[in-house]
Amino acid sequence: MMSKKCKYAIKALIALAEHYEQGNLFTADISKAQNIPKKFLEQILLELKHAGFLGSKQGYGGGYYMKKNPAEITVADIYRLFDGNIALLPCVSLLRYESCDDCQDEAACTLKREFAKIREQTRLIMVNTTIQSFLTQEK
Amino acid sequence: MMSKKCKYAIKALIALAEHYEQGNLFTADISKAQNIPKKFLEQILLELKHAGFLGSKQGYGGGYYMKKNPAEITVADIYRLFDGNIALLPCVSLLRYESCDDCQDEAACTLKREFAKIREQTRLIMVNTTIQSFLTQEK
DNA sequence: ATAAATTCTATCGAGTAAGTAGGGTATTAA
DNA sequence: TTAATACCCTACTTACTCGATAGAATTTAT
Structure with missing residues (x-):
């Protein structure tokens, strides 16, 4: 939420x-x-x-x-500004990477692998939804 | 996060x-x-x-x-148990719907429309990622 | 000049949640 | 009977959320 x-x-x-x-x-x-x-x-x-x-x-x-064109302001931008990372884990954050303090071997971490996929899917749809998207009446 | x-x-x-x-x-x-x-x-x-x-x-x-089969436990299940709604707004939550207190006309709300799309995309990938997904070595 | 309208800034406070830690009870096997 | 373990409850600190309060600074109208 x-x-x-x-x-x-x-x-x-x-x-x-x-x-x-x-x-x-x-x-x-x-x-x-x-x-x-x-x-x-x-x-x-x-x-x-x-x-x-x-x-x-x-x-x-x-x-x-x-000031900016509404079509160029994405939900991802606003979410990041107010609520922080889109990624569910710090180690898969694109813009604000941090290692997990409890992680032993990040390269082999399967959490990182799967949550990177989830982050990318989530990010894509949030980037493709812009302020302009909320204005159009069409479905 | x-x-x-x-x-x-x-x-x-x-x-x-x-x-x-x-x-x-x-x-x-x-x-x-x-x-x-x-x-x-x-x-x-x-x-x-x-x-x-x-x-x-x-x-x-x-x-x-x-107790349950790892292939039948989804990330969505666990996320909902500990962190609550997958939806970003209460009014688009599938399992725990609540109306927004500041919303005038929910039927016409374009936030609801767009965030319902975002919720569905996010939900799908979280449902398709199971505990089994983290076990497999393949990419 | 003065007053009104507005943005801008800083701080404060109640409530809630996050991330533990501590202490104790119940159950089971050796 | 003792040790190891799950189970349960409480308390604590820190930070965040959702505002409210109190003005200061800026601009325009009169």
Whole structure:
């Protein structure tokens, strides 16, 4: 299960993607429309901005807007930002590899072998699902 | 990432599967061989027993043994037992469905639509990976 | 200038889970 | 009767989750 933070982030990105290249949205409006606690949402939008997905304008009339193309923001990106590794074991993580402290012989480890396969399947579908995917009506 | 508990469970099951229908193993021996804290392992083996995967024999010379066929114990089973839902959102969980508290119109929710696809892909590979999969040497 | 609206920052707090460790009871074989 | 083992319960520390609180900084409208 993903964290609520991650889910809220995706919902906010979808809302902002619906106004892509059409100016900014207020945190307060997104908060109301998506049922996300406002102060929590502030933190989330800020993190998304720092990560380069969003831009912002401060002060009166300010707000957040999509900076990257929604078709180029993947669920894998957002999941990694808020919830960490896609891989189920640290030793099969693509971007954040760590050895398992209880592992004797990593090269021969059959857990690593099988969980690498699982990670790759999971990764592929999460990379192929983008913010744009949530906008289309078609099935 | 899965919990250490879940990973330890899989490692213990593999060790026991290697002695399938060849008597029992001691908790202490599995603990040493797999680098799993003994007291933690006790709880894990007990849970696996209560879930029907293992059998046990008490007293002197007792221990745990595989009860189910290793080829019929899937990673999905173990993950669900220790770490919960495979689905990333409660509303797309196959076995433990719950509605999202922030969702307005679930039927029209595109998060549900896309995350249902992700859940199904993830589920399939986790169901197709069994304890037996970790035993085979071939690639 | 002043006030209002907004982003930005930092911190705090309750609740829950993760990862153990400790101590004791029940059962069995030698 | 003793030792080895499964079984069971509790407690502990650490970290994370889901927010709430309290403002500071910035921009615009008036």
